[in-house]
Amino acid sequence: MSTIPSIRIAPGKVALFLGALVALVLVLGLPAPIFRHVLGHDYVRGFLPFAEQAFDLNEESNVPTWLGSVLLLLCAIALLGVGLAERTLGRRYANHWLGLAAIFVFLSLDETATFHERAGWALRQMFDLSGALYFGWVTIGAAFVLVVGVLYLGFLRHLPSRTRSLFILAGVVFVGGALGLELVQGNYADLWGDEAYGRSGTRILLTYTEEVMEMAGCVILIYATLDYLRGQIGPVQLAATGVGTAGIEQGGSRTWEAPHSTGDRPRGSTPRRRRGDGRSPAGSTPMPSSDGGRD
Numbered sequence: 001m002s003t004i005p006s007i008r009i010a011p012g013k014v015a016l017f018l019g020a021l022v023a024l025v026l027v028l029g030l031p032a033p034i035f036r037h038v039l040g041h042d043y044v045r046g047f048l049p050f051a052e053q054a055f056d057l058n059e060e061s062n063v064p065t066w067l068g069s070v071l072l073l074l075c076a077i078a079l080l081g082v083g084l085a086e087r088t089l090g091r092r093y094a095n096h097w098l099g100l101a102a103i104f105v106f107l108s109l110d111e112t113a114t115f116h117e118r119a120g121w122a123l124r125q126m127f128d129l130s131g132a133l134y135f136g137w138v139t140i141g142a143a144f145v146l147v148v149g150v151l152y153l154g155f156l157r158h159l160p161s162r163t164r165s166l167f168i169l170a171g172v173v174f175v176g177g178a179l180g181l182e183l184v185q186g187n188y189a190d191l192w193g194d195e196a197y198g199r200s201g202t203r204i205l206l207t208y209t210e211e212v213m214e215m216a217g218c219v220i221l222i223y224a225t226l227d228y229l230r231g232q233i234g235p236v237q238l239a240a241t242g243v244g245t246a247g248i249e250q251g252g253s254r255t256w257e258a259p260h261s262t263g264d265r266p267r268g269s270t271p272r273r274r275r276g277d278g279r280s281p282a283g284s285t286p287m288p289s290s291d292g293g294r295d
Contacts, residue, residue, distance in 0.1 A: 028054075068211065073105070073108040083095070085229065
């Protein structure tokens with residue numbers, strides 16, 4: 001009988017791979033600002049315009065923008081996987097995981113569509129914002145972070161200490177880059193003017209730091225989520241029939257097996273118990289209830 005091919009997902013290896021991608025994009029994005037702002041070259045035989053359009057972290061709609069959007073979407077997928085597993089087990093904070101997944105889907109969309117920049121410009125015009133609030137979207141962003149933080153206090157306290165520490169670290173790094181450094185940049189842009197600030201080395205340094213912090217925060221969150229999934233629910237693997245876990249550990253016993261395609265159940269496996277039938281199949285050990293799982 002054929003075996004369903006599968007790939008085991010190791011959180012550490014996933015984080016290392018994604019971190020290497022972030023480092024690669026950073027390295028590819030450095031030559032353009034160095035040639036233009038440090039060495040004073042504007043063209044370099046056609047290389048500079050291409051490099052700026054494709055890899056400059058100060059620009060939009062290019063490779064760094066794509067990678068940032070992909071990382072945010074991967075966060076959403078990982079959070080969704082945990083949320084669905086937690087809901088299946090009837091755990092208390094399943095909806096909080098799903099809520100985080102929805103937030104990161106929107107952030108992924110916004111990274112490409114730049115809704116926040118459009119809203120920021122409109123708010124600056126409406127309320128004559130200046131100083132650190134020059135990029136007006138930070139007012140909405142700060143309020144949103146505050147509301148989410150309050151709503152998720154119980155969720156954070158509920159997490160295992162390792163996961164909680166990683167989630168807090170990811171949040172500090174991501175929000176510190178996306179919101180904190182944007183406040184700093186807004187102050188500079190207001191003082192120097194958009195055009196002068198846009199050509200300054202200060203903008204390059206702050207923008208690069210901001211983008212790298214956002215991507216690093218995503219990588220940490222992905223690792224933390226996969227690590228939680230592996231430790232609290234079971235090893236994660238991709239199979240030909242879909243995404244599953246090798247098992248859910250509860251009280252030292254394995255209570256759930258990865259889904260198999262119909263008619264391809266491994267030999268010796270325990271048949272499924274029919275709904276409404278309180279009896280266990282002959283010769284099998286009753287499956288323990290998942291109610292005793294750790295929340």
